[in-house]
Each structure stands twice: as structure tokens, then as C-alpha cells.
Amino acid sequence: MKKILVGVKRVVDYNVRVRVKPDGTGVALDGVKMSVNPFDEIALEEALRIRERGQANEVVVASIGPADSQQQLRTALAMGADRALHVQTDSTIEPLGVARAFLKLVERENPFLVIFGKQAIDDDNGQTGQLLASLWDRPQVTFASRLELGEATARVTREVDAGLETLDVDLPAVITADLRLNEPRYVKLPDIMKAKKKPLETLSLADLGADTREHLRIVRVGPPSQRTKGVMVKTTEELVEALKKKGLF
Amino acid sequence: MNRILVIAEHAGGRLNPSTAKCVTCARAIPQAEVTVLVLAADGAPVAAQAATLAGVARVVHTDNPANAQPLAAVLAPQIAALAGPYSHVLGPSTTFGRDLMPRVAALLGTSQISDIMAVDGDRRFKRPVYAGNAIVTVEVTSDKIVGTVRVASFEAAPAGGNAAVESAAPAAGIPTHTRFVSVSAGKSDRPDLQTASKVVSGGRALGSAENFEILYRLADRLGAAVGASRAAVDAGYAPNELQVGQTGKIISPELYLAFGISGAIQHLTGIKDARTIVAVNKDSEAPIFEVADIGLVADLFQVVPELERLLGAG
Ligand SMILES: Cc1cc2nc3c(=O)[nH]c(=O)nc-3n(C[C@H](O)[C@H](O)[C@H](O)COP(=O)(O)OP(=O)(O)OC[C@H]3O[C@@H](n4cnc5c(N)ncnc54)[C@H](O)[C@@H]3O)c2cc1C
Numbered sequence: 001m002k003k004i005l006v007g008v009k010r011v012v013d014y015n016v017r018v019r020v021k022p023d024g025t026g027v028a029l030d031g032v033k034m035s036v037n038p039f040d041e042i043a044l045e046e047a048l049r050i051r052e053r054g055q056a057n058e059v060v061v062a063s064i065g066p067a068d069s070q071q072q073l074r075t076a077l078a079m080g081a082d083r084a085l086h087v088q089t090d091s092t093i094e095p096l097g098v099a100r101a102f103l104k105l106v107e108r109e110n111p112f113l114v115i116f117g118k119q120a121i122d123d124d125n126g127q128t129g130q131l132l133a134s135l136w137d138r139p140q141v142t143f144a145s146r147l148e149l150g151e152a153t154a155r156v157t158r159e160v161d162a163g164l165e166t167l168d169v170d171l172p173a174v175i176t177a178d179l180r181l182n183e184p185r186y187v188k189l190p191d192i193m194k195a196k197k198k199p200l201e202t203l204s205l206a207d208l209g210a211d212t213r214e215h216l217r218i219v220r221v222g223p224p225s226q227r228t229k230g231v232m233v234k235t236t237e238e239l240v241e242a243l244k245k246k247g248l249f
Numbered sequence: 250m251n252r253i254l255v256i257a258e259h260a261g262g263r264l265n266p267s268t269a270k271c272v273t274c275a276r277a278i279p280q281a282e283v284t285v286l287v288l289a290a291d292g293a294p295v296a297a298q299a300a301t302l303a304g305v306a307r308v309v310h311t312d313n314p315a316n317a318q319p320l321a322a323v324l325a326p327q328i329a330a331l332a333g334p335y336s337h338v339l340g341p342s343t344t345f346g347r348d349l350m351p352r353v354a355a356l357l358g359t360s361q362i363s364d365i366m367a368v369d370g371d372r373r374f375k376r377p378v379y380a381g382n383a384i385v386t387v388e389v390t391s392d393k394i395v396g397t398v399r400v401a402s403f404e405a406a407p408a409g410g411n412a413a414v415e416s417a418a419p420a421a422g423i424p425t426h427t428r429f430v431s432v433s434a435g436k437s438d439r440p441d442l443q444t445a446s447k448v449v450s451g452g453r454a455l456g457s458a459e460n461f462e463i464l465y466r467l468a469d470r471l472g473a474a475v476g477a478s479r480a481a482v483d484a485g486y487a488p489n490e491l492q493v494g495q496t497g498k499i500i501s502p503e504l505y506l507a508f509g510i511s512g513a514i515q516h517l518t519g520i521k522d523a524r525t526i527v528a529v530n531k532d533s534e535a536p537i538f539e540v541a542d543i544g545l546v547a548d549l550f551q552v553v554p555e556l557e558r559l560l561g562a563g
Contacts, residue, residue, distance in 0.1 A: 012379070014515070017382065017514060018379045018382050018383060019382075020382075020383045027378075027379060027382075027383050094360045095351070095360045095361070096354070096355065096358075096359060096360040097360075099355065118496075119496070121379070121380065121495070122378065122379060123378045123379075124363065124364065124377065124378055124379070124380065124495070125360075125361070125363045126347055126351075126363055127347075127350075127351035127354070127360070127361050127363060128351075129351075130321065130348065130349075130350075130351035130352045130355070131351050131352075131354065131355040131360070131361075132355075133322070133352065134325060134351070134352040134353075134354075134355035134356055135355050137424075138426065139322055139424075139426045139427040140321060140322060140348075140352065140427075141427075142321075142344075142347070142348045143344060143348070145489070155430065158344075159344070159489050159490070160344040160345070160432070160490075161343050161344045161345070161443065161490060161498070162260065162432060162434040162490060163432065163433050163434040163488065163489070163490050164432070164433045164489070165429075165431070165432040165433075166430040166431045166432070167320070167427060167428065167429060167430060168427075168428040168430055169426060169427050169428070170426040170427075173426075178496075179479065179483070179496060180482075180483065180489060214390065215359045215360050215389060215390050215391035216360050216362060216387050216388075216389055216390070217387065217388045217389075217390055218385050218386070218387055218388075219373065219385075219386040219387065219388050220385070220386040221378075221383050221384070221385050221386075222383070222384050222385075222386070223383065223384070224377065224381055224382060224383065224384050224521070227521065227526075227540045227542075229538075229539060229540075229541075230526075230541050230542035230543055230544065231542070231543055231544070232538075232543075232544045232545070232546070233543060233544070233545050234545075235545075235547075236545070236547070236551075236552050236555035236556055236559065237555075237559065238545075239527065239529075239543060239545050239552075239556070240556065240559045240560075242543050243504070243525075243527070243543070246525060248447075248503065248504045248525060249471075249560070
């Protein structure tokens with residue numbers, strides 16, 4: 001059985017402009033639209049395409065989070081994942097805890113490929129894939145924009161500051177998806193119905209026995225400093241004048 | 250005393266400017282003693298450059314043919330093996346550091362603190378979340394602190410240092426499961442987007458790669474780097490390394506000129522720290538005008554040639 005494991009995180013939808021709570025304890029999440037982290041959708045799409053090409057038999061999605069995370073797992077099943085694992089917890093688990101829990105899932109499922117999004121758009125940590133690869137002592141390719149699978153290796157192109165870098169890695173490996181890896185498919189209504197019948201297993205952190213001790217404590221959440229609104233000019237000449245006045249032209 | 254280990258970023262024998270910014274962040278930690286670590290095939294030339302940064306006490310280079318390319322899986326065990334005496338291990342929040350530092354953190358048994366934008370104490374840092382729409386203050390409770398430094402938040406450490414340089418050979422197993430194949434750097438004589446003082450940037454409105462050329466021409470007139478929105482990159486008008494924003498580059502130039510960019514929050518995250526933002530957009534309601542210091546409601550295809558002409562005359 002050639003399995004791919006994909007991480008799926010429930011996050012505030014990317015269109016929502018979040019507001020910081022006045023008491024500094026966090027951001028206001030009541031009634032806010034939640035979605036699958038967009039980079040995880042890309043990760044899942046890639047896994048589905050690999051399976052559709054016959055290079056994998058099963059795509060398993062997993063999420064660590066509150067009960068409501070099952071909505072995002074159902075979306076992932078509707079996109080085409082075969083099976084879902086929900087590690088249920090109401091506490092916020094920091095990246096290392098998530099990676100340790102995923103390592104337990106990896107030991108259970110034995111995937112030949114694990115694909116994550118390169119970052120979650122809520123806490124923008126961008127480290128779970130790398131942490132897992134490190135704990136598992138396997139290759140990592142972050143910010144992937146192209147993935148070609150061989151029998152025991154993968155050739156992966158990644159978006160780096162200088163341009164594009166290509167690496168060869170032995171499998172199993174951890175890949176993190178960048179924006180241009182693919183364009184995720186839309187979920188169709190019949191697939192949503194079908195997804196309700198697909199297996200979704202709920203586990204607890206205790207079942208997994210993963211150490212989720214905290215190393216990062218949030219002291220305060222505040223608003224960013226605001227830029228003040230500037231001036232409007234009417235013509236290109238005025239623009240050049242304004243820039244000259246600032247010594248920028 | 251806090252002993253800080255800064256992991257140097259370099260390529261082609263040259264120290265990347267991100268390292269000097271990490272040094273400034275490191276020096277903001279109380280009672281900091283800063284060591285820069287250079288991992289390379291032949292690290293002496295880069296180490297010599299790092300040694301001139303003001304505030305660096307020591308530079309260590311670890312030479313190994315396996316370090317010719319910055320592969321996270323290869324570098325991380327060597328860094329972890331050398332991390333013993335240090336309280337903090339910092340790298341830049343560039344693709345180099347974002348790839349590498351979490352791998353180090355896991356080996357040291359902690360989570361990474363990502364994108365440090367301010368230092369509030371030995372173990373207290375500020376970092377952006379939700380595309381910069383909130384700022385969290387985080388206290389790190391693990392023994393070792395591993396972090397990436399948001400380079401746009403710190404000035405580069407100036408020259409003027411004269412640190413001692415030594416070499417070290419850590420006892421670490423180096424994996425062979427990850428192999429470098431190639432890197433295709435968009436060769437350019439233009440200033441580097443991440444450190445340029447002026448940036449000319451274009452969005453979806455440019456409409457084609459050919460049209461994007463007008464921005465390159467303007468940039469060359471100004472000695473500016475060129476940037477792009479995600480929409481422009483996705484459409485193939487500009488290469489990926491030009492993307493500015495939450496998931497591209499976070500930049501802090503003196504001057505950012507945005508042409509035909511609407512100002513989505515993911516884009517604005519990348520330019521919040523620019524000194525002066527200029528926006529040219531046909532739509533007076535475009536959100537970019539809310540952050541622009543100077544706004545002009547106009548057709549960019551008219552404004553860009555006019556700017557070129559006025560600059561030529563000027
Ligand atoms: C997970 C995620 C991550 C993202 N990360 C990034 C990121 O890092 N960086 C980023 O930029 N985006 C990012 N985005 C995308 C972002 O949401 C926007 O879609 C994108 O920034 C829009 O690009 P744009 O402004 O070029 O295009 P549009 O929003 O289409 O804006 C084009 C603008 O051009 C103007 N215009 C049209 N013709 C002319 C003309 N002739 N003259 C003048 N003005 C004209 C229009 O009025 C409009 O305002 C991300 C999105 C997601 C979901």
C-alpha cells in the first residue's frame with residue numbers, strides 16, 4: 001500500500017480581516033468564516049494527482065485541533081482524500097507538538113510521502129514540515145513548486161529567494177507546498193455527499209502518546225502599528241515633485 | 250550573559266546582507282555575545298566578511314564539501330552539534346533560514362520562534378501573525394531558543410568589527426538522502442529585491458510579461474529593484490522570486506512604487522515597513538491607497554512613460 005499523508009489545518013479564511021481583541025488575549029474568532037489552510041489544499045491536490053497517476057494507492061488526511069476541525073477534514077474528503085484522521089484537542093498545540101503527533105501518525109501509517117502546506121496563514125509559523133522531517137530523520141523539501149516521483153526518489157523544485165532550486169531526495173520524505181505547485185480543484189456537490197460516508201477516525205493526543213509540552217508562551221496579542229493615510233496627487237508631474245521634495249527622486 | 254549563535258547565509262563566497270540584520274537582532278538581546286557560524290565548503294572568505302561586522306565577538310567556520318550547498322538536512326545536525334554553549338541560535342527569515350532553522354529546533358527539542366520583529370528581553374520577542382494583522386509577544390520557555398529574524402525589521406549591523414576567526418569540526422552524522430541538483434537564479438544586474446532602497450513593483454494590471462518590461466526600464470532609471478504581486482507572478486508576467494507579500498518577500502525599502510496593485514492584505518504585509526509607499530491605480534477605491542503615502546489615480550500605462558520622460562529631463 002503506497003500511502004501519502006497530508007496535513008490539514010483549520011484556519012480563519014484568507015478573506016477575513018482579523019481584529020485583535022481589546023484585552024490583548026488574542027484575535028476575535030466568533031462567527032468568523034473558517035477554511036482549510038490554502039497551502040494545505042495545494043498539498044492535498046498534489047497528493048490526489050499522484051494517486052490519480054497511479055503512483056500512490058491511498059491519500060490520508062490528518063488534522064490536529066478542536067472538534068470543528070472535522071469540517072475541514074470533510075472538505076478534504078470531498079476533494080478526494082480516501083480517509084481522515086482527527087486528533088482531537090481543545091488546547092492550542094505549538095508546532096513541535098504537532099510535529100511530534102504527526103510522527104506518531106507516520107509510525108502508524110507508514111506513508112512514503114508526507115505533504116504539508118509551507119505555512120498556515122493564521123500563525124504564519126512555517127515550521128511543522130521541517131520539524132517533522134527532522135524528528136523523523138528524513139529529507140525535507142520546503143516551498144515546493146514542482147514534484148516528480150520516481151520509484152525510490154523524488155525530484156523536487158523549490159521556490160527560493162534566488163529563484164528555483166531543484167533537489168533529489170530519497171523516499172520517504174516530507175514536502176511542503178508553495179503557491180505554484182498546482183491549482184486545487186473545486187469541490188462538487190455530489191462529492192460532498194460521498195465524503196460523508198468516507199472513514200474519519202477520531203483519536204486523542206493521549207492515544208498517540210505524543211509529547212505536546214509547551215515551549216512558546218503567548219504573553220500578549222496586540223494590533224500592528226498603523227500607517228497613516230498619505231496625500232493624493234493629480235498628475236505625474238505632481239508625483240515627481242512630491243518625491244523630489246522627499247529626496248527620493 | 251547570553252551567547253548568541255547567528256547562522257550566516259551566503260552564496261558564491263559572499264555573505265548575504267541578511268546576516269548583518271540578524272547580528273543587529275542578536276545584539277538587541279540583553280548582555281549578548283554574538284558568534285557567527287559559517288557552514289561552507291571553504292568558509293574562510295565568508296568568515297572574513299562576517300568578522301568585519303560591528304558587534305560580532307567571534308566567527309566560526311565549519312568547512313566540509315557537503316556544505317557546498319545550503320541543504321537543511323546536511324547543515325542542521327552540524328549546527329545542533331555546535332549549539333551546546335549557546336543560549337540562542339538565530340537565522341534569517343529568508344528561504345534559507347526558514348528551511349533550516351526549524352530543522353535545528355527539532356534537534357534541540359524545541360519549537361522555533363518565527364519572524365522575530367522585536368526583542369523584548371532575553372526570552373521575549375514580538376512576531377507577526379495573521380499576515381501581520383496582529384502582533385504577538387511570545388515568551389520562550391525552552392532551554393535553548395531557536396528563531397528566525399524578520400530581516401525587514403532590523404537595520405544591518407555596520408562594518409567596523411574585527412572578530413576572531415576560528416574553525417570547528419563538529420562531530421555530526423551527515424545524511425546523504427538529500428542531493429542538490431541545480432539552482433536557476435534569475436541573473437540580474439539590478440539591486441537585490443530584499444535589500445534594495447527603491448523598488449518598482451507591478452500587479453495583474455500589467456497584463457503581460459512584455460508589458461512588465463516598462464517597469465524594468467523605469468527601475469533601471471531609478472537604480473531600483475523590481476517586485477510583483479502574486480497575481481502578476483501566477484500569470485507569468487514576472488518570475489516567482491519577485492513576489493512581495495505574506496508568502497513572498499517581506500521588504501522595507503526607502504521607496505516602494507506600486508503600479509496596478511490592488512493592495513490585498515497578503516501583499517500589504519510585505520511592504521508595511523517601506524518608508525514611502527507610492528500607489529498608481531485606476532481605481533480610487535483600491536485598498537492600496539489606504540497605506541500609500543502618495544497616491545495617484547491614473548492609468549499606469551500613461552504614468553510610467555511620463556515618469557521616465559520626467560526623470561530623463563530631470
Ligand atoms: C494564501 C495566500 C497567499 C497570498 N500571498 C500573496 C503574496 O505573498 N503577495 C501578493 O501580492 N499576493 C498574495 N496573495 C494574493 C492576494 O490575495 C491578491 O490576490 C493579489 O495580491 C492581487 O494581486 P494584484 O493586486 O496584482 O491584482 P488585483 O487584485 O487584480 O489588482 C489589480 C489592480 O490593478 C488596477 N488596474 C487595472 N488596470 C490598471 C491600469 N491600467 N492602471 C492602473 N491600475 C490598473 C486595478 O484597479 C486593481 O486595483 C495571496 C493569497 C492567498 C490566498
